[in-house]
Amino acid sequence: MDSLTNVLAHVPKAAVVSFAVIGFIFVADRFISYVRLLLSLFVLKGTNLRKYGKKGSWAIVTGASDGIGKEYAIQLAQKGFNIVLVSRTESKLQALAKEIEQKNYLGTPIQTKVLAMDFSKNDDGDYARLKALVDGLDVAILINNVGQSHSIPVPFVLTPKDEMKDIITINCIGTLKVTQIVCPGMVQRKRGLILTMGSFGGLTPTPLLATYSGSKAFLQQWSTALGGEVRSSGVDVELVISYLVTSAMSKIRKPSMLIPNPRNFVKSVLSKIGRVGGAQNIAYTSTPYWSHALVQWWWEQTIGTGSAWIIEKNKGMHQSIRTRALRKAEREAKKA
Template sequence: MACTLTTILAGVGGLYLLAKVVSYARALLSLFVLSGTSLRKFGRKGSWAIVTGASDGIGKEYAIQLAQKGFNIVLISRTQSKLEALAQEIQTKYAGSAIQTKILTMDFTKNLDEDYSKLKALVDGLDVAVLVNNVGKSHEMPVPFILTPKQELNDIIAVNCIGTLRVTQIVAPGMAQRGRGLILTMGSFGGLLPTPLLATYSGSKAFLQQWSTALGAELKPHGVQVELVISYLVTSAMSKIRRPSLAIPNPRNFVKTTLAKIGRSGGAQGIAYTSTPYWSHGLMHWALSTFVGTMNHVALGQNKAMHESIRKRALKKQEREAKKAL
């Protein structure tokens, strides 16, 4: 009897280990070997891509690299001058390809019906092949939820959640009618790992995970591919990190990898309609999910301690700057 039980336990353990080995192998193939779906599947050259939060960082790179691949670009952001400069840069850089651009100045924190009406009027009749839901907002610094300014809380939800939903609801019907399209929505490790002191931002990104996965199942029969793109830190104004490293790519390299790995899950093994495409982020995601877990007290405690430290440094910096201003 004891021998039988030992054999059963050994068999179960062996199957568990084999499953992890297979998962790791799939992650490595996805991150380093296999190429993604060609963007041509979603629209011919000369069709349109829409990028929100397009004036800086990751959004700007999406716009430039999609134009390089032959898509006309609709640029949406809140700063008119930056949009005009980027549109001119794209048209000059790809003049030989006759790339067209359209711009829409829009502050997503305001959630104005008239802005969304303008967007609908702008894109109606366009063959939109790609939508990049990139616009996003985080906290100015890590802050306990009970101390979060009301306006900051409202702005994060208006930008990350409501803005993404409303833009997608304008664009997705045309894609479904044409039977093709790609919707990329920027996720975050903040949505993967509950993040104390960034509770509202973390919750907004977790919402996008659930919404995007559900939307993927709804739109798949209509030929529209939905993908939530999870990232760790990228050098940007939002992250306040300027120097790239192995774990923190610059926007150019991150976007290049993302567009090359469409349809590949990377480190997000087993999560439908989700990808963690950048190699170091993908390995981190796989390891966290496999060995640590993302919702337990260990991960939560480490995340809390890290953001408490960041908050202390930010408050000290504020104090120094206030003294200098006197």
Template sequence: MVFSSAILDTYMSNVQSSKIVAYASLFFAAIGVVKYVGFGLKLTNLFLQLYILSGKNLKKYGAGKGAWALITGASDGIGKEFSLQLAKKGFNVVLVSRTESKLVDLSSEINRKYKVETKILPFDFAENKSSDYAALAALIEPLDVTVLINNVGQSHSIPVPFIEVDDTELTNIIAVNDIATLKVTKLVIPKLIAKKMGLILTMGSFGGLFPTPYLSVYSGSKAFLQHWSTALAAELKPNGIDVELVLSYLVTSAMSKIRKSSTLIPNPKMFVASTLSSIGLQRGAQGRTATSTPYWSHAIFQFFVESTVGIWSGIVSNQNLQMHIAIRKRALKKADREKKGL
């Protein structure tokens, strides 16, 4: 009798453990299915959004009907292209950046090419002067502003270890990238709420998406914009206002110091065209609400890294570190050659 009860016990415990194994297998299989279905959906979405679907029509924000777009950092690079392409689509434009002569030239170019109005305001955001913000508030007060492009940005002059970042550079990066973006947005939001519609695009960067050693202050300042902009998007959605953070890898410009475009590095014209035609589509920023990585090669690059090693992986961080150490060495050598007049 004792013998048969022992067999029964062993049998029951085998049944129990095989049940546990079965449930565990089912559980892990379910996780696998969810993961692979999720990946499949994101991949499908990426390609639909890159090659089939179109973004929101800018007419929704009053293009061609007297509405105004305000662009910061408007006189050069990506901001200049936003100004030109928004004017071409029928928006009157408020152009804000440091150098008055560049703003005057751009304003004349826009007036010559397109039948829209322009206003300019020379404004150094690094100075963070309340009188400048008051001047901007007064300038836009009578205007029907429905689109804000928070484009202005400053990076480190060359890659630099955080401990050696010059204090003025540190303060300027935060004042230009973060404080200016927040303050200008605060001036514009009441107008959009009153209209129950509008668009706020803010330029993020892969430098903020990936923690970037040797560009640490710039990287942090752009990462800040990701959370702020996404939070703002949720707050303003009930008011009919679209808020989007725009992510980008390198684009040819004075800031990137790259002149020649390539598959991975578009020029500002190509980059802005892809941005304005994909409002509301995440493209490469799959899974990130109110965020878009509009340019096709940047989108595929981001999707690949996020789906494999991940943005926060040590591999990516170390790769980034080595790359920026090499860029710093080259920049220091170049500065040395220039100093010697070679």
């Protein structure tokens, strides 16, 4: 203790003051960031969706037949938007369209339009039909929700070629093509919202989901760049980062504190448009669901979202999931 005191006694006072100031700034910055996070999640309201279109304007939802996409369609209809439903399964889309039209939300009949298309086929004819369907509509909101992940976690070198192609085609090419159809009209009208579903898989490199992780990282960079391009035209772009949500894609059925159901997740997204939540360091990006936001904020303030520690933890978790999935498949094969 005496030796430490002697050392400190010989440190110039200016240096001590400098270190103290740096420490204060560091702590103050973290405190302000945390307060900003809490205000964004629990106090401040998001942008009113009427900014993007009047009552009777249209919202387009891709991947609309199930899970998160279906919930986006329902909740936007509840807010008075007519809905264009785009997904692969015609029967599910028709059933959802009928459900929405019969509800008579806000005392006003909601119109729907339906287009069944398989994004994995990358068929120019499908995109031409989509363009013909939406041309002339006052499209206020585009929800880029369509997506695909791996059937089970898999090393990249073992990834089936068709699965790899489908993930890139659906997640990346499909999103770009739909946005290129819709965005010019928004720019011309000088209003609109382009909301694209991101993922923790794009935020943090994820071994055994390498292709999916890369596709979501691509959407992150593309969405941020697009936001910078069209902001001056009155069009808002937002990439929504989420952890797991109960859905067919996640294969998780039971919600928990960290894993919401689609209804609660979408409700948080639509109520916090324009609020960054946990994504304080990435422009045109939000992490609105409270528990996801807290996890992201903690990672970014401590170990970093791309740290070796997180990558190894991700690898271990997905290796365990893969092992269980392979064992289950082996048991089912023996029963057959």
